[in-house]
Amino acid sequence: MKAKSPFYVLTNFLSAKQCEYFSDEVALEFPDTDVDGKPIRMFRFNEELQETVFNKLQTIVPVLEKYYEFDYMGTEQIMAEWYPDQSTSEPQCENSMYLRKKWVRTKTRDITGVLFLSDYQDVVPFDSDYEVYGGKLEFPQHGFGFNPNRGTIVFFPSGPHFINLISPVLAGELYLARVQIAAKKPYLYDPTKFPGNFKNWFQDQF
Numbered sequence: 001m002k003a004k005s006p007f008y009v010l011t012n013f014l015s016a017k018q019c020e021y022f023s024d025e026v027a028l029e030f031p032d033t034d035v036d037g038k039p040i041r042m043f044r045f046n047e048e049l050q051e052t053v054f055n056k057l058q059t060i061v062p063v064l065e066k067y068y069e070f071d072y073m074g075t076e077q078i079m080a081e082w083y084p085d086q087s088t089s090e091p092q093c094e095n096s097m098y099l100r101k102k103w104v105r106t107k108t109r110d111i112t113g114v115l116f117l118s119d120y121q122d123v124v125p126f127d128s129d130y131e132v133y134g135g136k137l138e139f140p141q142h143g144f145g146f147n148p149n150r151g152t153i154v155f156f157p158s159g160p161h162f163i164n165l166i167s168p169v170l171a172g173e174l175y176l177a178r179v180q181i182a183a184k185k186p187y188l189y190d191p192t193k194f195p196g197n198f199k200n201w202f203q204d205q206f
Helices: 017-027 047-068
Strands: 008-010 043-045 071-075 079-083 098-099 102-105 112-114 131-134 138-141 144-146 151-155 169-172 173-183
Touching: 008 047, 017 047, 017 079, 043 144, 047 071, 047 112, 047 173
Parallel strands: none
Antiparallel strands: 008 151, 043 079, 071 173, 079 173, 098 102, 112 151, 112 173, 131 169, 138 144
């Protein structure tokens, strides 16, 4: 029997056509670089993307509330992220910082969603406009991650049990949008409610 997963995954949250449209809308010609000249992640705000994702989100909020057992309060401004070729991200916790040897909540975030606007592809032909090789959403504490799948959104608790990163983009470009949901009371992740690991959380996928 498949155990309840702390990751709530919805495919076809947006259509492939919508993802292609928004990828074009938030695209930039030249990436910023770090001190060593390496391309870095860039953030873009697009009002139409925010409205589309927010409206779609409202239809599934009751499902998320029931699944995670929380009461919805609101959603942050939704930002698109662009990962150009050869870029990556540092590990991050969505709502806390590690200060004086303990995690301290610094942001009103309880459930996070990562919406992929690009597709993972590792064979030719390769469409560099909408496909990416690399760019995996990784969760090191859980020993697995999600390859980009255009239109799919992955929800997970925002706290320190779910440090995440984007693995290096090796070819193409990765586009995604990150959704930050706030609860009326701080959501406390209870691992006992989500027993097992990715091997039984995702029996159909791994």
